[in-house]
Amino acid sequence: MSGNKIYKPKAISGFPEWLPETRLVEQQWLDHIRKVFESYGFCSIETPSVEELDVITAKGEVDKEIYVLERLHKEDGGKEARLALHFDQTVPLARYVAQHFNDLVFPFKRYQMQRVWRGERPQAGRFREFTQCDIDVIAQDTLPLHFDAEMPAIIWETLSSLPGMENEKIQIRISNRKILMGVIQNELEIPDDDGVANIFRIVDKLEKVELEEFLKNLNNEILAHNPNCLPKQIERFVELLARLKNLSDESIDTQLKVLYALIEQAERNPLTIEGLRDLCIVLESLKHLPVGAVVADLSIVRGLDYYTGTVYETTFVDDPGYGTICAGGRYDDLASSYINKALPGVGISIGFSRLFARLHEQGKLPVGPKSPADILMVLPSDERREVATQTAQTLRKRGFKVELFHSGSKLKRQMAYAEKKKIPYVWFPPFEDNSEHEVKCMESGEQSKADPENWTTDE
C-alpha cells in the first residue's frame, strides 16, 4: 500500500451524482415519469450516447458546446469517423426516424429518458451531464394540432404529481411562432431568416432585461433590417406583445377572449392569424387544467431555430430565474437532413436533472432510507446461518426485500446497522431450535412473534 499515489476524490463540476437515499427517490421519479408517458401510449427508445459529429451538426448549429470523443490509443494518421456525445435527444431522434423509417408506425410516439452532454460552464441547475425526459410525436406529411395540446397536458400531469412536487407552483407558457413571424415578415417587412431570428432572440429576453433596454435593442434590430420601418409599426409590435403578458392568473376563457380580439385586428396577415388560431385551438383543449397551469405568452419563442409553430416553456412561478425546467415545440422539418420526406413533429422535454437538483437543494424531496430493503434478517450466530438464510428466502419469495446481516456479531451492532440504513423491520429467526421467529418494527419499537409464511406489515 505504501508509496501509492492517493488522488483526492472530488466531484467533477457539472456531473451530478447522488447518495443512495437520494438515488432511490430519483429512481422513483423516473419510474413515475415513465408510467405517465406510457399511459398516453408513448413507446420507449434508446439511442447511443454518441452520434457521428456530422450527424449532430447536420442542422448547421455548432454554437453548442459539444463533447467530441477521442481514443487514447488511436493510430497515427488513421482515419476515423469523429464521434460526439449527443447534446439533446431531438437530433438523435431525427436520425433514428429517418434510419428506421420503414419499420416505424406513424404517427410515431416515443419517449426517451437519457443523459445528454453539453460543455457549458456549470451553474446552479446547469450541468454538463444531465438527464432529459423527452416525448415527441412524428408524423408523415401532416401532424394534427391535437398533439400540440397533448404535450402540455401530459407534462402537467407528470410534473404536478412527482413526489415532492405537490406544493411547487409551476407554469407552462405557450406561444406560436407564426404569430410574431407573421408580424415581423408582413408588417415590419423583414423577410430574411437572420432578421427574424435576431428579433426572436431579443423578444426571448423580454423578462431578463430592463424594459428600456429591451425597447432600445428591439428598435435597433428592426431598423437594422428595415431602415424604413416606422415607429408606429414598432409600437404595434410591442403592443401585441403586451396584450399577451400578465395573463398568468387568468382562466383559459379570458385568455381566449384576448386572442380572438387579436385575430379580429390582424387582417391582411394570414400567417399571424394562423398562429393565433392554432394557439386558440391548443388552449381550448387545455381548459381542464387548473387556472394558472397554462398561459399564452408571446414572449416565449425559444432560442432554437428549428421550431416553426407552437412553443412551450415551463418555469417555477416564484423563481423564473432558475431557468426552464421543461421546454419544447413544433418543428415542421427536422429530418430533412437525413431523409427526403416531410416529417413534422412536436415534442417537449423535461429537464429532469435541473428539476430534481432544485428540489434536492431545497430539501423538498421525500428522502427516506439508504437501502431498498424492507427487512434486515438478523444472523444470531454463524451456526444459525442456515435458518436465517432460509427465512430470508421465504420472505423474498413473498415479495419482501430482505438483507441478511453479514456476520453473527452482537445484536447491538446489527440493530444499529438497520437503524443507520433506515430498514423498517428487523427479523429475529429462532435463536434455538425450538424457539420462535420474532419481528421488530424499528419505528414503533414493537416486537412480536411472527410466521415468515404469512407475516404482513399490517400487523
Place this chain on the structure above:
RNA sequence: GCGGCCGUAGCUCAGCUGGUAGAGCCCUCGGUUGUGAUCCGAGUGGUCGCGGGUUCGAAUCCCGUCGGUCGCCCCA
C-alpha cells in the same frame, strides 16, 4: 469564451495585524451477559489546493497556477 468572489479534517467552519493547526457534526471502539436512535468515555483523521517569492520563521503577506462558485453568453 469573458468578469466578480472563494480554496484549512469526510462535511460546516474558526484560526485578528506572520511564531510550526482547532471546534462541531460524521466515523471507529468501549460502557460485560439476546435488541437501534439518547447519554457518557476514548480514538482515527489535515505536506492549511499546488508552485514560487519575501522572512530567522508563512495557513496567515506577494506573484503565478489549478480547482470551485456566482454573473454574462447560451440553454433543460
